[in-house]
Amino acid sequence: MLEAQERERFEACVLPHLDAAFNLARWLLRDRRDAEDVAQEAMLRAYRFFHTYRAGDARAWLLQIVRNCCYDWLHKNRPADLQQELQEESLVSKELSPEDLALANQDRSRLVKALETLAPHFREFLVLRELEGCSYKEIAAITSRPIGSVMSGLARARQQLREALMGQEQTGKVARRAL
Amino acid sequence: MPCEYLRERLHGYLDDELDAVGSAEFERHLQSCPQCSAAFRAERELRTALAQAQLYERAPVSLRRAVQEQTGPRHATSAALAAPGTNWKWLAIAATILLAVAGGFLTRNALRNRTPAPEFASAAIDAHLRSLQQGHLADVESTDQHTVKPWFDGRVDFAPKVADFSAQGFPLLGGRLDVLNGKTVAALVYGRRKHVVNVFVAQHGALGAEGGAGEIQGYRWLAWRADGFDYVAVTDASAGDLDELRSLVAKQ
Numbered sequence: 313m314l315e316a317q318e319r320e321r322f323e324a325c326v327l328p329h330l331d332a333a334f335n336l337a338r339w340l341l342r343d344r345r346d347a348e349d350v351a352q353e354a355m356l357r358a359y360r361f362f363h364t365y366r367a368g369d370a371r372a373w374l375l376q377i378v379r380n381c382c383y384d385w386l387h388k389n390r391p392a393d394l395q396q397e398l399q400e401e402s403l404v405s406k407e408l409s410p411e412d413l414a415l416a417n418q419d420r421s422r423l424v425k426a427l428e429t430l431a432p433h434f435r436e437f438l439v440l441r442e443l444e445g446c447s448y449k450e451i452a453a454i455t456s457r458p459i460g461s462v463m464s465g466l467a468r469a470r471q472q473l474r475e476a477l478m479g480q481e482q483t484g485k486v487a488r489r490a491l
Numbered sequence: 492m493p494c495e496y497l498r499e500r501l502h503g504y505l506d507d508e509l510d511a512v513g514s515a516e517f518e519r520h521l522q523s524c525p526q527c528s529a530a531f532r533a534e535r536e537l538r539t540a541l542a543q544a545q546l547y548e549r550a551p552v553s554l555r556r557a558v559q560e561q562t563g564p565r566h567a568t569s570a571a572l573a574a575p576g577t578n579w580k581w582l583a584i585a586a587t588i589l590l591a592v593a594g595g596f597l598t599r600n601a602l603r604n605r606t607p608a609p610e611f612a613s614a615a616i617d618a619h620l621r622s623l624q625q626g627h628l629a630d631v632e633s634t635d636q637h638t639v640k641p642w643f644d645g646r647v648d649f650a651p652k653v654a655d656f657s658a659q660g661f662p663l664l665g666g667r668l669d670v671l672n673g674k675t676v677a678a679l680v681y682g683r684r685k686h687v688v689n690v691f692v693a694q695h696g697a698l699g700a701e702g703g704a705g706e707i708q709g710y711r712w713l714a715w716r717a718d719g720f721d722y723v724a725v726t727d728a729s730a731g732d733l734d735e736l737r738s739l740v741a742k743q
Contacts, residue, residue, distance in 0.1 A: 322562060328709050328727070330558060334550035344625070348554045355558045420544040427546070441506065442541045445685060448508045467502045470534060 322362050325370040330355065332371055332444055333378045339439040340382040342428050346389075354381040372446070375454045379436065386432065393432060426476035434469040441466055494520075497527060505534050545664075547685055549623045559708075611700045611723060612712045614671045619689045619710060619725035622667070622678065628687065629665025629680050639666040643677050651677040651692040651720065654743045661688065661736055671698055671723075681736065686728035688736060695719045704730065717741055 333354055337347035354377050358365075365373050386393050427435060440446040440454060452459040497520050503509045504517045521528045622628050631642040640653035646668055655663035661681045669678040669691060676693040693700075700721045704713045713733040714723045722740065724733050 319562065327558070327562075330555060331547075331549045331727070334554060335548050338548045339546075344548070344551070347548075348551060351550065352554055352557055352561075356561055359562045420546070423541060423544045423546060438541070442538060443547045443685070448503075448506065463503045463506075463508065464499055466506070467499045470502065470537065474533075474537065 318362065322359060325365070326355075326358055326362065326374055329371045329374050333374055335443060336375055336378050336436070336439060337382050339427070339435060339443070340379070340432050341385065342393075346385070350381050350385050351378060354378040357381065369450060369453070372450045372453045375440070375444075375446075376456070379454060383432070422477065422480055426473055426480060429476045429479075430469060430472050434465070434472055437462070437466045437469040438473060494524060494527060497524075498530065501527060501531055501534065505531065505538070548625065549687075551624060552620050555620070608705050608707050608712075609699075609701065609703065611672060611698045612703070612705060612714065613707065615689070615691055615712055615714075615723040615725050616707050616710045618669045618671055618678070618691065619687075622669070622680070622689055623687060628667070630667040632665040634663050634665075636663060639663060639679070642666055647675055647677050649677075649694050649720075651679065652718070652740070652743055653679060654740075656681065656736070656739045659735070659739055660684075661739065674698060683726065683728045683732050683736075686726055686732075688724055688726040688728065688732070690736070690740070691723045691725070693721045695721055697721060698723065704733070706730075713737060 330351075334347055334351045337351040337354070338344055341347050341350060354374075358374050358377050361377075383394070427438065430438070436455060437451065440451045446454065448459055448462040451457075451462045455462075457465070497517060500509065500513065500517055504514055509517060521531060631639055633639050633642075634655055634657065636653045636655045640651070643651055643653075643666060653663070653666065657663070661683055664680040664682050664687070666680065667678045669676050669689075671691060671693070674693060674697045676691045676698070679690040679692065681688040681690065691698075695716060698721050700714045700716075700723055702715045704711070706712070710725055710727055711730045711733055712723060712725045713730070714721070715737055716722070717740070722737070724736060726733060
């Protein structure tokens with residue numbers, strides 16, 4: 313009976329965040345099918361380790377597991393995605409011109425493409441903040457970073473997204489950073 | 492450099508993460524610095540663009556099923572029944588698990604739905620789940636009620652009321668045709684924060700829908716009748732959200 317209760321608690325606390333789990337996996341892996349596999353694995357892991365969850369933010373707890381599963385998967389299957397970070401780190405942010413700022417009315421496909429050019433470690437900031445609506449505290453918990461680094465991380469991620477969108481606008485040039 | 496220092500805080504301000512002193516300080520700076528205020532406007536636009544693009548991707552039904560299968564009570568039962576050999580020991584274990592599972596089921600149903608979900612509600616939730624698959628949400632995507640409403644002309648044999656409730660936090664996202672229990676119905680799609688609400692509208696009596704409310708697997712439904720129409724709203728947002736939307740629909 314204890315097991316049934318535990319299962320019910322899992323169903324009530326964790327299952328409602330399945331969409332969040334899938335969405336994060338989809339954006340970290342840039343592929344719906346891979347995301348489905350990894351999100352499923354993450355849900356199973358969460359189920360198995362549910363006894364370690366006591367109380368508090370179940371979404372953050374689950375997303376932390378999903379994120380770990382995603383990075384494990386990338387490490388194994390697409391290490392190149394993780395290599396990207398080094399290049400991104402060396403980017404120097406530049407002053408924004410008025411043209412840079414006029415990026416309204418972006419359509420979905422352009423935003424998707426731009427978002428997917430970011431390194432996963434920056435992309436996750438935007439996914440968690442803009443799509444999932446997480447607070448800085450939650451983002452810090454999910455990504456195991458100090459809370460003080462979330463604001464600068466988001467600033468960098470938004471800057472990179474903007475640059476990626478600008479890159480698309482430049483016709484005829486290979487404007488997007490090589491992956 | 493104060494501007495450089497504040498440039499990063501712009502994001503804290505945008506995300507509503509600065510404390511009272513910090514945001515007052517930043518607001519003062521915004522008024523005196525055209526560069527920062529242009530940057531702030533641009534960040535806000537980018538955020539709006541991200542929100543409007545609806546980038547959130549929901550779990551496919553196949554994933555939901557697979558997870559429920561692996562973690563739900565049904566799994567435990569079938570695993571026990573599929574165990575090798577039909578000796579009494581296994582049957583006894585299976586029976587024990589079945590009892591435990593049934594116990595769990597009964598308590599849960601007793602807690603959540605005092606009565607079992609009516610057929611039209613299950614059909615509406617299935618339709619809601621189908622609609623969340625990529626590309627299935629709306630046949631006509633528009634936040635403009637004057638685009639969505641005429642779209643239904645000639646597609647259904649009644650004229651559903653269509654209104655946008657963006658100002659009240661339920662932006663109209665579009666409309667589509669759907670089929671519930673073999674009847675063609677109009678589906679109005681609303682956003683609610685990150686959630687989607689499907690409002691199915693049919694002619695009075697077409698769905699056999701009584702008024703009522705309930706929850707099935709984390710999805711809430713609310714049914715009511717008004718102005719010669721049957722309404723069934725489904726969402727994974729809260730039951731309070733559904734009540735709010737119903738009163739908005741009633742007031743239009």
